[in-house]
Amino acid sequence: xxxxxxxxxxxxxxxxxxxxxxxxxxxxxxxxxxxxxxxxxxxxx
Amino acid sequence: xxxxxxxxxxxxxxxxxxxxxxxxxxxxxxxxxxxxxxxxxxxxxxxxxxxxxxxxxxxxxxxxxxxxxxxxxxxxxxxxxxxxxxxxxxxxxxxxxxxxxxxxxxxxxxxxxxxxxxxxxxxxxxxxxxxxxxxxxxxxxxxxxxxxxxxxxxxxxxxxxxxxxxxxxxxxxxxxxxxxxxxxxxxxxxxxxxxxxxxxxxxxxxxxxxxxxxxxxxxx
Amino acid sequence: xxxxxxxxxxxxxxxxxxxxxxxxxxxxxxxxxxxxxxxxxxxxxxxxxxxxxxxxxxxxxxxxxxxxxxxxxxxxxxxxxxxxxxxxxxxxxxxxxxxxxxxxxxxxxxxxxxxxxxxxxxxxxxxxxxxxxxxxxxxxxxxxxxxxxxxxxxxxxxxxxxxxxxxxxxxxxxxxxxxxxxxxxxxxxxxxxxxxxxxxxxxxxxxxxxxxxxxxxxxxxxx
Numbered sequence: 001x002x003x004x005x006x007x008x009x010x011x012x013x014x015x016x017x018x019x020x021x022x023x024x025x026x027x028x029x030x031x032x033x034x035x036x037x038x039x040x041x042x043x044x045x
Numbered sequence: 046x047x048x049x050x051x052x053x054x055x056x057x058x059x060x061x062x063x064x065x066x067x068x069x070x071x072x073x074x075x076x077x078x079x080x081x082x083x084x085x086x087x088x089x090x091x092x093x094x095x096x097x098x099x100x101x102x103x104x105x106x107x108x109x110x111x112x113x114x115x116x117x118x119x120x121x122x123x124x125x126x127x128x129x130x131x132x133x134x135x136x137x138x139x140x141x142x143x144x145x146x147x148x149x150x151x152x153x154x155x156x157x158x159x160x161x162x163x164x165x166x167x168x169x170x171x172x173x174x175x176x177x178x179x180x181x182x183x184x185x186x187x188x189x190x191x192x193x194x195x196x197x198x199x200x201x202x203x204x205x206x207x208x209x210x211x212x213x214x215x216x217x218x219x220x221x222x223x224x225x226x227x228x229x230x231x232x233x234x235x236x237x238x239x240x241x242x243x244x245x246x247x248x249x250x251x252x253x254x255x256x257x258x259x260x261x262x263x264x265x
Numbered sequence: 266x267x268x269x270x271x272x273x274x275x276x277x278x279x280x281x282x283x284x285x286x287x288x289x290x291x292x293x294x295x296x297x298x299x300x301x302x303x304x305x306x307x308x309x310x311x312x313x314x315x316x317x318x319x320x321x322x323x324x325x326x327x328x329x330x331x332x333x334x335x336x337x338x339x340x341x342x343x344x345x346x347x348x349x350x351x352x353x354x355x356x357x358x359x360x361x362x363x364x365x366x367x368x369x370x371x372x373x374x375x376x377x378x379x380x381x382x383x384x385x386x387x388x389x390x391x392x393x394x395x396x397x398x399x400x401x402x403x404x405x406x407x408x409x410x411x412x413x414x415x416x417x418x419x420x421x422x423x424x425x426x427x428x429x430x431x432x433x434x435x436x437x438x439x440x441x442x443x444x445x446x447x448x449x450x451x452x453x454x455x456x457x458x459x460x461x462x463x464x465x466x467x468x469x470x471x472x473x474x475x476x477x478x479x480x481x482x483x484x485x486x487x488x
Contacts, residue, residue, distance in 0.1 A: 008368065009304040027476055034480065188417075208389075212393070223432065243427060
């Protein structure tokens with residue numbers, strides 16, 4: 001019973017943190033892409 | 046000015062009868078579907094008839110709202126009206142009140158067949174019933190006029206309107222259904238007055254919000 | 266300019282990460298086991314702050330909407346969009362962790378409890394919000410319409426909550442109601458968790474606004 005409850009706790013908590021982590025990774029990659037695009041284009045201008 | 050706008054809505058509808066006829070016809074087909082889908086004894090059916098009734102009204106209202114704003118869009122009347130020196134809040138109020146009137150007329154025509162075809166043998170307090178219909182209409186239409194103003198010019202307006210409207214209007218659906226249950230069971234008014242009060246609160250709040258915010262919907 | 270190149274932001278994030286680590290450590294080791302609920306009850310140290318953040322975020326959408334309509338400054342449109350995105354992400358987490366927590370405690374994953382129901386309804390409204398953002402047509406109009414939906418949705422919250430509360434009065438088993446009576450070993454970690462998640466939310470919101478600004482600049486300069 002107790003271990004069963006522990007699995008609920010672990011599932012819920014890891015879900016929350018993995019989602020937030022995933023969000024940060026996604027945003028960082030997006031930011032990186034934009035900045036890379038900028039530095040590629042600006043020298044030609 | 047408000048009366049002029051309201052008269053305009055009424056005159057268009059009187060001439061074409063487009064909105065009320067489509068709402069009525071659609072309502073009848075919904076009743077037919079209910080009758081086939083819930084082939085149970087009238088006594089059992091009576092327990093969920095209030096909910097089904099308001100589902101039907103909600104569907105009818107979406108159809109009516111769609112018609113109301115569609116002809117504005119067809120003739121681009123909206124931008125003309127908006128360019129006129131009118132308080133835009135009044136446009137909202139006229140749309141709202143006319144929507145309530147159309148829906149109310151349709152309901153008066155649709156309640157008898159609803160009771161007849163679904164074999165509901167009810168003795169109702171007529172005044173309370175009318176009050177309830179009116180409150181429900183005011184609530185559905187106050188959000189409805191606001192949201193269809195938003196959805197009107199979007200690409201998927203026919204999808205967007207119900208998606209935005211149904212969750213926003215959920216307090217009205219809960220309250221109207223609960224109050225109708227009280228009405229059908231002939232419970233004394235004080236037992237379900239809370240639902241009428243909730244509807245009243247909803248109507249007043251969104252009437253004010255709509256009046257102040259409609260300016261930004263019509264702005265070009 | 267990268268967001269975390271600014272020292273203030275990276276310090277903030279580092280601090281939040283440290284606080285989160287302490288938070289989890291405290292929740293796992295320090296907080297008492299509630300009889301009959303054990304570990305399942307501890308979900309609430311995460312679930313409630315996430316729910317609080319979701320509502321805070323939707324509140325930000327409303328404030329940003331009002332400011333956008335008054336000032337016509339696209340900064341506020343970006344704040345509104347960023348908060349709407351984050352709010353919806355957190356709301357999704359609430360709607361998932363809620364049933365995970367409810368299953369062992371109430372015996373069934375979903376109960377039409379006022380808070381959970383209000384969250385679900387808001388979530389549905391915001392699906393419409395993002396559809397409008399996507400299909401609304403002219404960008405200037407979409408920004409205005411999105412602001413309006415953000416305002417209307419949040420104004421609706423108390424009425425939804427109230428009507429659902431009266432609709433199912435038998436369901437009152439949300440534990441926060443008896444919060445006042447809880448021992449400090451529960452209360453202090455709970456409020457610490459609340460603060461931590463709020464700080465995390467603020468840095469996330471600012472990060473997202475920063476990226477939306479970069480995107481906006483890119484679109485404007487045709488880069």
